[in-house]
Amino acid sequence: MSETRILNRAALGELIAALTAAGQRVLAPVEDDGRVEFREVTDADRLALDYVQTVTSAKAVVFPRFERMLRFAMRGKDVTVEEVPPASPPTVLLGAHPCDAASFATLRAVFTWDSGDAYCEPKLAALTVVGLSCARGDDFCFCTSVGGGPADARGCDILLSALDEKTYRAEILTERGRALVDLAPGAFQPGAGAKPRPVAAILPRFAAAELTEKLPELFGDASVWRQQSLRCLGCGSCAYVCPTCTCFDIQDERSRYDAMRVRTWDACGFGHFTLHASGHNPRGKQSERWRQRVMHKFAYQPARLQVLGCVGCGRCSRSCPVDMNLGEHLERLAATAAGSE
Amino acid sequence: MSHECGNGHNLYVPYRMRVAKVTAEAPSVVTFRLEFVDPADAERFDFRAGQFGEYSVYGEGESTFCIASPPTRKGYIECTFRQVGRVTTALADRDEGDIIGFRGPYGNVFPIEQWRGKKLLFIAGGIALPPMRCVIWNCLDLRDQYDDITIIYGARTVADLVYKHELAEWGARPDVTLYTTVDPGGQTADWQGRVGFVPTVLEQAAPAAANTIAIVCGPPIMIKLTMPVLARLGFEPDQIFTTLENRMKCGVGKCGRCNVGPVYVCKDGPVFTMAQLAGLPAEY
Amino acid sequence: MDTLQTFASAKLAAGEVKIVIGYQAGSDATRARPAFVSDTAEAASLIYDDRCRQNLAVYLLKPEVRAAGRAAVVCGPATLRTLLQYAAENRIAADAVVAIAVDADGTVTELADLEAVETHVARQPRGLTPEQQAEIDRIDALPLGERWQWWSRELGRCFKCYACRAACPLCYCSRCITDVNQPQWIPVAADPLGNLEWNVVRAMHLAGRCVDCGSCAEACPQGIRIDLLNRVLAREAVVDFGVAAGVSRRKDYALASFKPDDKEEFIR
Numbered sequence: 001m002s003e004t005r006i007l008n009r010a011a012l013g014e015l016i017a018a019l020t021a022a023g024q025r026v027l028a029p030v031e032d033d034g035r036v037e038f039r040e041v042t043d044a045d046r047l048a049l050d051y052v053q054t055v056t057s058a059k060a061v062v063f064p065r066f067e068r069m070l071r072f073a074m075r076g077k078d079v080t081v082e083e084v085p086p087a088s089p090p091t092v093l094l095g096a097h098p099c100d101a102a103s104f105a106t107l108r109a110v111f112t113w114d115s116g117d118a119y120c121e122p123k124l125a126a127l128t129v130v131g132l133s134c135a136r137g138d139d140f141c142f143c144t145s146v147g148g149g150p151a152d153a154r155g156c157d158i159l160l161s162a163l164d165e166k167t168y169r170a171e172i173l174t175e176r177g178r179a180l181v182d183l184a185p186g187a188f189q190p191g192a193g194a195k196p197r198p199v200a201a202i203l204p205r206f207a208a209a210e211l212t213e214k215l216p217e218l219f220g221d222a223s224v225w226r227q228q229s230l231r232c233l234g235c236g237s238c239a240y241v242c243p244t245c246t247c248f249d250i251q252d253e254r255s256r257y258d259a260m261r262v263r264t265w266d267a268c269g270f271g272h273f274t275l276h277a278s279g280h281n282p283r284g285k286q287s288e289r290w291r292q293r294v295m296h297k298f299a300y301q302p303a304r305l306q307v308l309g310c311v312g313c314g315r316c317s318r319s320c321p322v323d324m325n326l327g328e329h330l331e332r333l334a335a336t337a338a339g340s341e
Numbered sequence: 342m343s344h345e346c347g348n349g350h351n352l353y354v355p356y357r358m359r360v361a362k363v364t365a366e367a368p369s370v371v372t373f374r375l376e377f378v379d380p381a382d383a384e385r386f387d388f389r390a391g392q393f394g395e396y397s398v399y400g401e402g403e404s405t406f407c408i409a410s411p412p413t414r415k416g417y418i419e420c421t422f423r424q425v426g427r428v429t430t431a432l433a434d435r436d437e438g439d440i441i442g443f444r445g446p447y448g449n450v451f452p453i454e455q456w457r458g459k460k461l462l463f464i465a466g467g468i469a470l471p472p473m474r475c476v477i478w479n480c481l482d483l484r485d486q487y488d489d490i491t492i493i494y495g496a497r498t499v500a501d502l503v504y505k506h507e508l509a510e511w512g513a514r515p516d517v518t519l520y521t522t523v524d525p526g527g528q529t530a531d532w533q534g535r536v537g538f539v540p541t542v543l544e545q546a547a548p549a550a551a552n553t554i555a556i557v558c559g560p561p562i563m564i565k566l567t568m569p570v571l572a573r574l575g576f577e578p579d580q581i582f583t584t585l586e587n588r589m590k591c592g593v594g595k596c597g598r599c600n601v602g603p604v605y606v607c608k609d610g611p612v613f614t615m616a617q618l619a620g621l622p623a624e625y
Numbered sequence: 626m627d628t629l630q631t632f633a634s635a636k637l638a639a640g641e642v643k644i645v646i647g648y649q650a651g652s653d654a655t656r657a658r659p660a661f662v663s664d665t666a667e668a669a670s671l672i673y674d675d676r677c678r679q680n681l682a683v684y685l686l687k688p689e690v691r692a693a694g695r696a697a698v699v700c701g702p703a704t705l706r707t708l709l710q711y712a713a714e715n716r717i718a719a720d721a722v723v724a725i726a727v728d729a730d731g732t733v734t735e736l737a738d739l740e741a742v743e744t745h746v747a748r749q750p751r752g753l754t755p756e757q758q759a760e761i762d763r764i765d766a767l768p769l770g771e772r773w774q775w776w777s778r779e780l781g782r783c784f785k786c787y788a789c790r791a792a793c794p795l796c797y798c799s800r801c802i803t804d805v806n807q808p809q810w811i812p813v814a815a816d817p818l819g820n821l822e823w824n825v826v827r828a829m830h831l832a833g834r835c836v837d838c839g840s841c842a843e844a845c846p847q848g849i850r851i852d853l854l855n856r857v858l859a860r861e862a863v864v865d866f867g868v869a870a871g872v873s874r875r876k877d878y879a880l881a882s883f884k885p886d887d888k889e890e891f892i893r
Binding site for chain 2: 069077113115246247259295300
């Protein structure tokens, strides 16, 4: 059973100050040049909590777009290898919507599958998520089709839901959430408040579990994938704004005397992603790469990791230069699959 | 297999390996013998035939190859690679005594314990002999556990045959039947082996399928043309093993490259039976 | 609008083209999406309005689209310029494409070959809009330090998804310099140096070739104004070499032509 508290909007500054004073890095949605993004904040002045969706996800908090892993110092033939300690300061993600909160379960599943990941895991361990129920959504949101929802608490240590213009109810869901409240006891008032305001109405468009079951049948239907992917430009925009895409590259960068091994984001939509040194490419067509993207998220990850590779945040579709609209595509696939029985 | 390398908690830290011996095998193909710099690593390290690793030149990157030496030979590992890209070019530049990185072993294994008492038929083409060499030597080192061992190996030209000294050794052994072949036109004046493509030589050799395991590694076209011959000889798909070499970066199921359908080559492979591959899309 | 659909339908019906590359309504009122119409009934769904911003010429080089056969392309002014630049760079044959040109006033014209495209483009106004010019002037006028800061901030958002490259019809290299690693010309990390090198090198590779369609900036999920870099370099190419991209189907654009009186010594 969770405890509840009341958090006044006016106390957000106090909360952020207290967390900062306690050594926590606070990341929250902030408006910058007309775009809302998660940024480090030290006060409540720039908070943009009434946002629908940030352009990029919160993924970078635990899986940055590039990360130095190893440092090689080279003196002639002598090489010393140094681990670059992962930057994992205690971090509070404040005001992330339930889709972003849910994404960490997928990231954790990937990065801890059988073997650990010395770079991602410490960041996950240092993270406290203060979620915020969605007052508004848009046509690209489809969280309710993939097991989430605008007030879904999964992945949150605390979930905020607006009671009115000035107040949130704070549900304290985990020990970590409780510890956060203890860092800023003054910001939280006792009580549960009245009924929270209604959250965004995100109508389910398909059932992810059914889609997962049916997708293997659709794998061989080349026309389905070709039709959708013909306009795909093969850029990495969808993958890079996605909260659950984890494909990465590892490369070395060297200067005269030393070098770094860096991990960077990569994308299954890139033509050279699977290209062999021989020139052979197991997924040589864009339709095959698009299919991989869908299958990986909605069939392979559920089968292998027991998680969906999608939280229905809709960012991929908002950012796509050619309007690929994943939700619409999945809805159609689900209908195709159902009809093909 | 959950072997992890490096200092135990960060799998991306490679073992430091000393290049102990460099052998030129064929044009741009080299074999390295690698010894652990830290004896404690050597002590801890264990692998089985079929597994692979990530080999790195510090400052140039990592490249994925199988371990080409058998686990029965302790204290070192060997890898054979063709110089193609940035990492393999840098690797080929290493001299004896140089330090490179290795992390692994990763992936599944040839189930050689289950092959005890059976005949083994190894069929390889070109640069695909290295993954097979590991298991060939593994079985030869445990020779009394297996029935007849036949090896069919072909390359484009005589120069392209790798492990020439070992081919001579295998050919001289009474307990191994070896067929070496080169593509028509690839022979030299003093070539003693056969001339013809691997599937043709297989057809001529016509090994019996009963109680036999076939292990096939080679370029896709060779595999494609070899399968019907094996079928005609009576081999069932679950009697035939191969290894896949999809591109990888992490080796441990995270980087997203090596999927063949739902299968991760790095974790579920690289060793597969043809029966398993028949159920997968051709994304390799 | 009817004429666009009628043209497309007629071309398909006559078998002159196998596919019409155009736009359909997208997910919402602000979006259109590229469409590949191969039967006459579908032609009715084609649109052309302010939402139609992705340069469709980019699809002409895609193997999947090429496999469909001879194409007609719905072209705004920038797409027409792209066809000419493609011809100048030997990307398309003279009769490979039928252009369905839509002018600013909505007039639809069929341009059956590149000669017709060239004539059509020559009649259209060229150059920057006053707003575009003002934008460049504003950044140009900034003191060096502030200009550097402005660009550092812009490029700082780059995470190297390469949407700019994918959306750009003239970024067609089969092996982009950023994917070349022997040597590693461009740092792989999306850090300040890596981002600067990627975006500046890309702009340089487009200098005198960019037809100013704006698709790069439209595609950028991070809203980086990459188009401004390209516009400035296009201007420099005209100032220094007297040639603009996308005006001629012949190989006479700045980077492909040689003049004995070139002002640079190294090339003479």
